[in-house]
Amino acid sequence: METSILNRLNKTAAAYADKVMFRDETAEITFRDFNRLTKSVGTYLAQRVASGAPVAVMSGRHCLTPACFLGAVRAGCFYAPMDGDMPKARLNQILGVIKADYILVDKAHLETAQSLDYTGNIIVFEDICGTEPDEALLEARERTLQCTSPLYVIFTSGSTGVPKGVITSHQSLMTYIDAVAKVLDINDTDTMGNQSPLDYIAAVRDMYFPISFGASTYIIPKNEFAVPTTLFETLNREKITALCWSVAGVELPAKLGAFDVGKPEYLKKLCFSGSVMPCKYLKVWQEHLPDVLYVNQYGPTEATASCTYYVVKEKVTDDTVLPIGTAYDNYRVSLLSEDNQAVPVGEIGEICVSGPILALGYYGNPEQTAKSFMQNPLNDNYRELIYKTGDLGRFDADGVLHFHGRKDRQIKHLGHRIELGEIEETAKKVDGVSDCCSLYYKEKATLYLFYTGEATSKDIVLYFRQNMPAFMVPRKLINLEALPTLPNGKLDMQALKAYFK
Amino acid sequence: MDELMQILEELRPDVDFENETALITNGVLDSFDIVALVGELNDAFDIEIKPNNLVPENFNSAKAMMALIEELQDE
Numbered sequence: 001m002e003t004s005i006l007n008r009l010n011k012t013a014a015a016y017a018d019k020v021m022f023r024d025e026t027a028e029i030t031f032r033d034f035n036r037l038t039k040s041v042g043t044y045l046a047q048r049v050a051s052g053a054p055v056a057v058m059s060g061r062h063c064l065t066p067a068c069f070l071g072a073v074r075a076g077c078f079y080a081p082m083d084g085d086m087p088k089a090r091l092n093q094i095l096g097v098i099k100a101d102y103i104l105v106d107k108a109h110l111e112t113a114q115s116l117d118y119t120g121n122i123i124v125f126e127d128i129c130g131t132e133p134d135e136a137l138l139e140a141r142e143r144t145l146q147c148t149s150p151l152y153v154i155f156t157s158g159s160t161g162v163p164k165g166v167i168t169s170h171q172s173l174m175t176y177i178d179a180v181a182k183v184l185d186i187n188d189t190d191t192m193g194n195q196s197p198l199d200y201i202a203a204v205r206d207m208y209f210p211i212s213f214g215a216s217t218y219i220i221p222k223n224e225f226a227v228p229t230t231l232f233e234t235l236n237r238e239k240i241t242a243l244c245w246s247v248a249g250v251e252l253p254a255k256l257g258a259f260d261v262g263k264p265e266y267l268k269k270l271c272f273s274g275s276v277m278p279c280k281y282l283k284v285w286q287e288h289l290p291d292v293l294y295v296n297q298y299g300p301t302e303a304t305a306s307c308t309y310y311v312v313k314e315k316v317t318d319d320t321v322l323p324i325g326t327a328y329d330n331y332r333v334s335l336l337s338e339d340n341q342a343v344p345v346g347e348i349g350e351i352c353v354s355g356p357i358l359a360l361g362y363y364g365n366p367e368q369t370a371k372s373f374m375q376n377p378l379n380d381n382y383r384e385l386i387y388k389t390g391d392l393g394r395f396d397a398d399g400v401l402h403f404h405g406r407k408d409r410q411i412k413h414l415g416h417r418i419e420l421g422e423i424e425e426t427a428k429k430v431d432g433v434s435d436c437c438s439l440y441y442k443e444k445a446t447l448y449l450f451y452t453g454e455a456t457s458k459d460i461v462l463y464f465r466q467n468m469p470a471f472m473v474p475r476k477l478i479n480l481e482a483l484p485t486l487p488n489g490k491l492d493m494q495a496l497k498a499y500f501k
Numbered sequence: 502m503d504e505l506m507q508i509l510e511e512l513r514p515d516v517d518f519e520n521e522t523a524l525i526t527n528g529v530l531d532s533f534d535i536v537a538l539v540g541e542l543n544d545a546f547d548i549e550i551k552p553n554n555l556v557p558e559n560f561n562s563a564k565a566m567m568a569l570i571e572e573l574q575d576e
Contacts, residue, residue, distance in 0.1 A: 222531070223528065223557070225531075226525055226528075226532040226534075226535050227555045227556055227557055227560070228532075228552070228555060229553060229555050252532060255536065256536070256539070256555060257551060257552040260551075260552055261552055261553060414533055457511075461513075461515065462514060462515050465515040470531060475537065
């Protein structure tokens with residue numbers, strides 16, 4: 001049995017030494033060079049950091065960033081990726097949770113790192129990437145890893161206003177990667193087209209398919225998604241065969257008419273996840289690319305990216321609602337009622353997940369961890385942790401799972417998971433905001449903020465832009481005399497929804 | 502132009518649209534800004550922005566956007 005992801009990297013680095021592993025707009029790196037970089041970074045870190053410690057990584061959208069991540073792993077550490085484009089306040093929050101003694105940055109992010117309230121050590125990748133690998137030290141560090149050791153910590157929105165760091169182990173990641181690769185039939189002939197930011201959970205396939213199976217990944221420049229005229233040309237130039245994109249990313253070319261000017265000629269598989277797919281856009285893809293394998297994926301970061309999948313066999317129409325399907329290998333998915341009882345077939349319950357893919361919890365947050373990861377209430381006989389997703393689902397007679405929305409106020413916006421409570425907590429920090437309520441207008445994918453007080457909408461948006469990731473900035477702000485309430489004193493959300501347009 | 506500036510101001514009040522000339526090239530506007538913007542411009546100016554109009558040069562500045570709008574209105 002594999003002890004860590006390094007077992008895989010060691011093998012693929014030897015088997016595919018001269019093959020290109022990662023490519024971006026300006027550079028490319030072979031398996032051999034990639035492996036060597038991880039060893040240089042790993043040696044430098046291992047000489048300074050204890051095994052099992054976190055290493056924060058802030059590096060751009062280019063092919064050296066995965067080498068920074070795996071370099072930390074070579075040192076027996078785990079990495080916490082950070083998006084340097086996020087506002088400083090958010091980066092400080094993340095560093096406050098992860099408390100890493102070392103942050104590894106590329107040169108382009110040195111200034112950002114220096115401007116943070118960070119008192120630890122800043123290492124610049126370009127300065128240390130020539131470090132002579134110390135094979136004995138690296139081997140010793142590799143032996144400190146077990147498959148249950150943490151591999152990375154990825155941050156996600158938390159309803160209290162502080163982001164939560166979800167910890168994923170080597171075993172969980174490898175279990176997921178193997179399961180999804182089996183469904184998509186990923187092998188060393190595949191070239192992935194990476195859309196997701198590299199610090200985000202959705203990028204794990206684009207990084208770990210090469211490491212696990214010898215596939216290649218092209219990191220698509222961010223601008224290609226802003227002006228998608230050349231997006232398909234790029235996919236064709238790079239001979240991209242497989243895409244694992246957010247639903248928002250798949251919608252984009254269909255919405256902006258990119259198929260009118262071309263299509264991805266080499267594409268064989270398209271896997272999408274992150275939110276519910278509006279089938280009027282998937283229909284456009286199917287019409288132009290009828291032979292592509294389309295897979296709908298569902299699942300939270302806490303269960304290692306995804307837990308169920310559905311292979312789209314039917315020709316979809318505008319009104320098709322895709323099921324979320326069946327559990328991946330080694331994932332167990334069950335439903336629980338409000339009072340923690342089993343739910344009969346055909347009825348709606350909360351989707352719960354168990355198996356070796358469960359996260360190790362939220363970093364430095366035992367209370368939240370205990371609340372979300374609990375003993376399966378249906379099992380009195382042995383220890384079996386489940387993660388309650390907060391999502392509602394229903395099994396049909398064929399055992400296929402269907403999605404029925406959220407239990408709470410978490411939403412999916414542009415592929416990102418957001419707690420509306422966090423938007424409200426943030427807005428309340430703005431001078432001149434007395435009270436507020438945030439709602440999501442799903443049909444138009446627009447985040448609304450209703451508020452009372454003297455603040456102008458500009459004041460609020462500017463505050464958000466300085467403190468929150470771009471996808472968490474409300475698009476429509478509506479100033480009210482008072483927030484409407486129901487006779488029982490609760491907020492009247494229906495009255496607020498009347499403002500949607 | 503006033504109408505355009507109002508739309509832009511509402512979309513991204515943190516951006517200096519008067520002076521910025523590399524909105525796309527420098528990544529000031531992201532893909533989600535563009536999707537929202539294309540929808541609003543189509544509605545407000547009764548035009549249809551086509552995929553081949555979606556090149557950086559047409560969206561790098563407010564002035565360039567105005568030129569595109571006028572060009573499409575003439576068609």
